Structure formats: structure tokens, C-alpha cells
Amino acid sequence: MTIVAIVGAQWGDEGKGKVVDLLAEKADLVVRFHGGNNAGHTLVVDSVAYALHLVPSGVLHPGKTSLIASGTVVDPDALLQEIAELTDRGVAVGPDRLKVSDRAHVILPQHRLLDVAREAQGSDARLGTTGRGIGPAYEDKAARVGLRLGELRRLDDFRRRLERALVEKNFLLTKLYGMADLQVPSVEAIMERAKVWAEKLKPYLVDSAELVKRASADGRRILFEGAQGVQLDLDHGTYPFVTSSNPTAGGVCVGAGLPPRALDHVLGLVKAYTTRVGEGPLPTELHGELGERLRKAGREYGTTTGRPRRCGWLDALAVRRAVELCGIDHLAVTKLDVLQGLPELKIATHYELDGRRIDFMPADADDLARCRPVYESWPGFEADISKIRRLGDLPSEARAYLDRLGELAGAPPALISVGPDREETIVVHQYF
Numbered sequence: 001m002t003i004v005a006i007v008g009a010q011w012g013d014e015g016k017g018k019v020v021d022l023l024a025e026k027a028d029l030v031v032r033f034h035g036g037n038n039a040g041h042t043l044v045v046d047s048v049a050y051a052l053h054l055v056p057s058g059v060l061h062p063g064k065t066s067l068i069a070s071g072t073v074v075d076p077d078a079l080l081q082e083i084a085e086l087t088d089r090g091v092a093v094g095p096d097r098l099k100v101s102d103r104a105h106v107i108l109p110q111h112r113l114l115d116v117a118r119e120a121q122g123s124d125a126r127l128g129t130t131g132r133g134i135g136p137a138y139e140d141k142a143a144r145v146g147l148r149l150g151e152l153r154r155l156d157d158f159r160r161r162l163e164r165a166l167v168e169k170n171f172l173l174t175k176l177y178g179m180a181d182l183q184v185p186s187v188e189a190i191m192e193r194a195k196v197w198a199e200k201l202k203p204y205l206v207d208s209a210e211l212v213k214r215a216s217a218d219g220r221r222i223l224f225e226g227a228q229g230v231q232l233d234l235d236h237g238t239y240p241f242v243t244s245s246n247p248t249a250g251g252v253c254v255g256a257g258l259p260p261r262a263l264d265h266v267l268g269l270v271k272a273y274t275t276r277v278g279e280g281p282l283p284t285e286l287h288g289e290l291g292e293r294l295r296k297a298g299r300e301y302g303t304t305t306g307r308p309r310r311c312g313w314l315d316a317l318a319v320r321r322a323v324e325l326c327g328i329d330h331l332a333v334t335k336l337d338v339l340q341g342l343p344e345l346k347i348a349t350h351y352e353l354d355g356r357r358i359d360f361m362p363a364d365a366d367d368l369a370r371c372r373p374v375y376e377s378w379p380g381f382e383a384d385i386s387k388i389r390r391l392g393d394l395p396s397e398a399r400a401y402l403d404r405l406g407e408l409a410g411a412p413p414a415l416i417s418v419g420p421d422r423e424e425t426i427v428v429h430q431y432f
């Protein structure tokens with residue numbers, strides 16, 4: 001196995017940072033292929049926590065190359081800040097170790113302002129975005145008016161295209177969203193920043209598809225690090241409550257320029273329960289004391305925005321859909337330890353929709369919002385499992401729960417995380 005993709009099989013926040021970090025140890029190249037700094041990956045190494053947003057989690061391993069590929073959207077200030085913070089903490093992130101695609105689109109101030117202005121429009125239109133300008137930047141890409149990082153090499157062209165793009169965006173910001181002329185970004189202000197971006201980021205820029213092609217031809221071990229989760233996929237998620245990119249395994253091919261047959265293996269990340277941050281249907285959501293207990297025990301607050309995550313029971317229909325859409329071979333089950341002490345564990349195996357029992361996720365978000373989960377009940381486990389390193393040593397109740405998850409999802413667990421630290425992991429099947 002040389003080329004592995006890791007995807008989130010739920011609504012994001014499945015604990016990808018830790019698992020990518022574990023696999024990155026053996027990979028040569030670690031690649032982010034979609035999304036931007038809406039992601040937040042938390043890693044704990046030697047009890048020190050790192051929160052990464054755009055820089056691939058492989059960066060914490062010396063000697064690895066990390067790549068931000070062309071399918072991403074990059075906020076240059078956010079990227080520079082992340083590089084600076086890592087450097088301050090002794091993690092070297094120079095252009096020898098981090099590469100950024102010259103085809104990646106730039107998130108500009110008008111994108112962030114539009115994202116926030118739309119979200120402020122009232123509850124009907126609210127998606128609960130991260131407010132990082134992700135959607136508006138991808139909109140410009142699709143409308144073919146976006147700016148790409150490579151254009152920082154020719155600031156005259158950058159300026160010309162920016163002037164054109166800003167006219168429309170500033171019209172929207174002032175006339176539709178009521179911002180004062182002084183509040184909207186000016187060409188001059190952005191160009192001042194663009195000079196800094198050009199100077200600092202040009203050494204990082206590469207043709208990312210070419211880099212991936214060469215690494216693959218040389219038999220290098222490549223790890224593709226998905227962000228968000230399959231249920232937030234623009235095409236296959238709970239539209240419109242989704243992100244603007246493709247966290248599915250297909251997104252690897254598009255976002256990194258990898259031929260579809262080149263992927264050797266897909267690992268699906270599944271939290272041992274369910275969380276979601278932002279708006280949109282979540283059939284197994286727990287509103288009462290139990291939901292609060294999971295939030296507290298799992299420290300379920302967004303890495304990027306600090307928002308409390310909505311918590312609920314495991315939804316096997318969501319996980320199975322991710323397995324089917326992505327061709328997931330194995331699951332990596334995270335945060336199993338958070339369930340410790342619960343007398344009963346539940347897994348949704350079906351939904352009731354308008355009096356009918358169904359075994360799939362409906363395409364329409366309103367239909368999904370009306371779905372009532374049908375649960376199977378499993379006994380919980382009492383013991384502290386954080387020190388366990390072998391599957392056979394887990395309490396029988398925990399094993400039964402994992403077995404059932406694998407059966408319902410259609411993919412067995414290859415890795416089980418029993419605590420936040422790198423070491424707190426049970427490895428059933430080794431990649432690379």
C-alpha cells in the first residue's frame with residue numbers, strides 16, 4: 001500500500017488530526033486536498049496540544065513533506081499565521097517541508113465579509129458556517145472570477161483581476177448587506193497585503209499535481225488528509241447544510257490531481273458517537289442531559305470557532321453511506337473512551353420517515369430532519385480503557401459495540417483511539 005486517503009465518515013471533527021498524525025509517521029508526503037482553514041485538527045503529542053487548520057498534520061514529523069493541493073482555498077494571512085505559530089513552537093515549516101499549490105484559490109477579505117454578512121441575515125438563511133470565507137471563495141472559483149495563489153507571481157495581473165472582482169463584491173456588501181463604503185475592502189489595502197503574501201509565500205508555491213505524480217511514480221507513501229466529513233460534502237452531504245468542497249474520497253482525485261485508480265486504500269474516520277457543528281439535520285441528536293454529558297466528556301467544542309458541538313448517538317446509516325460513497329476499506333474509531341460509564345449505548349440502524357421505516361439517508365434535508373432514528377441498544381462498559389493497547393483486552397461490551405458498528409457500516413475497524421495522545425491507540429491493521 002502506498003497511497004492512502006483518510007476521510008471523515010460523519011459530519012467532521014471525527015479526530016482526523018490524531019489519526020493522520022499517526023499514519024504520517026510512515027508516510028513520505030501528506031496532502032490536504034480540499035477545504036481551507038474552516039478545518040481544525042487537534043493533535044496531542046507528548047501531552048502538548050497543537051491545533052492545525054490548513055497545514056497538513058504531517059508537519060509535526062521531521063523529514064516529511066506536507067502539501068496543500070490545488071483543490072483547497074487558502075487564506076494567505078491565516079496560512080502565514082499558522083506557519084508563524086508552528087515556528088514559534090519549534091516546528092520547522094519552511095518551503096523545504098511545506099508546499100502549496102499555485103492553483104489553490106485565494107480567500108480574500110471580501111469572501112470573509114460576505115460569509116459573515118450572509119450568516120447574519122437571520123435564521124432561515126443561516127448555515128452555521130465557520131465564517132472563514134470558504135463558500136464565497138469557492139463560488140468565485142466556480143464562477144471563474146477567483147484569484148489563484150500563482151497569480152501572486154505577477155502582481156500586475158493580480159491587481160487587474162482583483163479590481164474586477166471587487167466591484168461586484170463591494171456592490172453586494174454595500175447595497176445588499178448595508179455595509180458602509182469605508183468598511184469594505186479596497187484594492188489598495190488588499191494589494192498592500194498581496195505584496196507581503198507574494199514575498200513570503202512564493203517560495204512555497206509548486207505545481208501540486210506534478211508533485212503528487214512524481215511522488216507516486218517514485219513509489220512514495222502518500223497520505224491524503226481529508227477535512228470535514230462526508231455528510232458535509234457539497235454533492236453528497238445534507239445540502240444546503242454542507243461545506244463548499246468534496247470531503248469524499250473522490251475529492252482526492254479532483255483536488256490533488258490523482259487518477260481514480262491510484263488510491264490503494266481508504267480509511268474512514270468514525271467517532272464512537274456523533275457530533276455536528278453548525279446548522280442542519282442530525283437525526284440522532286441528544287438534546288438533554290445525555291447530550292451534555294457527551295459534550296463535556298468528549299470536549300466537543302469546535303477547534304476553529306469554539307462553538308459547542310451538537311452530540312448524539314452513533315448513526316450507522318450515515319457511516320454506511322460514507323463507506324459506500326468513498327469505498328472505505330477500514331474504519332478508524334475515535335473517542336471510544338468518551339463512552340466509558342454510560343450504562344447503555346445506542347446505534348441508529350434505521351429511520352422512521354412519515355410512518356415508514358427506511359434504511360437510507362434521504363437526499364432532502366427537510367426529509368432528513370423529519371427522520372426519527374430507530375435504535376439498537378447495547379450494554380455500556382465501566383472500565384477505564386485508555387491504557388488498553390490490544391483489541392482483545394477491551395471490555396467485551398466495547399468489543400461487541402465495535403463489532404456491530406463494523407457490521408452495520410460494512411467496514412471493520414483497523415484502528416481504535418482510546419484517548420487523545422498518540423500512544424492511546426489500539427492498532428488492529430497497520431497501513432504502510
Ligand code: IMP
Nearest residue numbers: 012038039040128129130242243277278
Ligand atoms: P463552511 O465550511 O465554513 O462554509 O461551513 C459549512 C458547514 O460546514 C458548517 O455547518 C460548518 O460548521 C461545517 N464545517 C466546516 N468545517 C468543519 C470542520 O472542520 N469540522 C466540522 N464542521 C465543519
